[in-house]
Amino acid sequence: MNPEDRIKGLISTSDVVTGPETDTRILGEALERLNLGQKKTPLACPEPNIWRSIIKSRTMRFATVTVVTGLMLFTYVFVSTPKSVVLAGVLEKVEQAQAYKYKMNMTFTERTNPEKPMVQRIEGMITFSDEYGTKLETCEKWEADKNSDTGKVTTKIRYRLPKRRLDVLIKPDQKKYRWTKLDDDSTAEEKEHNDPREMIKQMLHCEYTNLSRSVINGIEAEGFETTDPKWTVGMTEHFEGVRVKLWVDAETWLPVFWETDMRINEQMSLRTVFYDFQWDIPVAASDFQPVIPSDYTSMDNYALPSMFEEEALKGLRFSVEIFGRYPEKIDQTSLASDPYFLRNKENLTDAGLKLKEELESLAPEQSMQKAMELSEIVQSIGVFYELLVKAGRDPAYYGQTVGPEDIDKVLLRWKQDNGHYRVTFGDLSARTVTPEKLAELEAALPK
């Protein structure tokens, strides 16, 4: 065999195996970015930010990310003489700290609907180390929520470990975790932007006033306050009002309390408090070593078939809604995106006919665009099936003989990790069954 053929042979037989966790590490960030792009959330910072992880609602996330990353995005340049020797002295003190810890309390209130205000409160503890990274422990609580999440509490532990280029999120409530690889950009930004010391730097660039001495949590403190709109420099959102107060220990010149009130508009406001600061504390590598109990499972939101199963069920449901039946074949060719979706179709349901009329009433380009989108809903069944085939999940589909009325007949099945089978019945209900039970169910299928 000549060398060319040998190399070709070697290349063609070369193979790699990736587990779900590796897939998530490789693709997770890209998926996250794609998702952010789809939601078109106007982030002040294009990179994933630790603060985003503590916010559940999109509104809250938007507001907080805008505020916090905006605060921290400000690039510090030593261009002007500090306006106050005292505040500059605070910065100098703070910058000497290699590691510190503080607590956080964040409250977001939205009163778009005065009868149903939305209040989310987040309490947390942040440990920061120049050497190891950041550890963020939070407890999020919906005190009032229009989406019936009132009272819901979620705890999270997040590690940002720039030297190891890792972001690890652990959700003890759900016994889940996720590793995400950090690239150079996000690692660098993390170093710059998630350090509250940046906020002091920013204050130095604003007009601020000295507050009279006061006792804060038993400590005699001197305060600084700014309402300067420059505080919001770098934020994408317009803020109607901002008030920032920093209290520092009159003796040590280290911050003891920080409060920020931001008003986005008449209905939305965000209050953030940092307190219980512990400066220059000893930390160990083990403090920043994620501990994941063995019974926790990966939040493998890409590779797990379940994510696609949901999309596939939507596709099957939609198919019944407009055609009154399931697709006979679900290979990619049969379900390819179709710009003429519904155009020549017959035997449509009332909903299908209505949709067809709607498409016909649109301008040609819009109609094709809409048709493509609709056909993609059905296509998601094929995507799911192909994923199952590639993953060796032993899938089978019986759309040719099983219809929506067949509540006890197997429409689709695939094998799970534990050797059992996930079965979707004609009515789209789903159950996990043993291989023996599956054999019994499939024996009862129409021939």
Add this chain to the structure above:
Amino acid sequence: MEDKLLVLRCKRGRADALGRIYEKYKKDLLVLAMALLNDTSAAEDVVHDVFVSFVRSIEKFRLTGSLKGFLLTCTANRARNVNKAKCRQGVGLDSVEAVDSRSDDPPCSIVCNEQLGQLSRAMAELAYEQREVIMLHFQAGMTFKTIAKSLGISVNTAKSRYRYGLDKLRLLLDHEVEE
């Protein structure tokens, strides 16, 4: 056609489309990165960066040729940068053994089969420029003209890198068989 649809769906923010692209081409990309870098962790990083970069530019992205070719070229470009960076740091990849995950790294990493191990070990003995041309020609199916254009070298240079690399590979593989 399918790739065009997948790209179109990615543009609309469909995670499943990106997942399909990854499933479809991950093996090719990882094999190429492994053959060029002989380092599982670096190969994983490179493919990670390729997909992040792909999503970053998805709005402006226009698929004019093959998606596989595009992704393979991106992988080769990224791998070249990694190699340059390592060389600047004085750590030639040629001297780096293929490494699986360390104990303080994420628990799993890519696992290469025997053939890929053999290929990447042999490739590591070649000059990086030779590996690059051989892999782009064999795996990405690129012509020497395209490779030359992509690397900013003449077609003859691309061909000679390929030929010298292949000769050395033959000796290396023969030697491996004898052993």
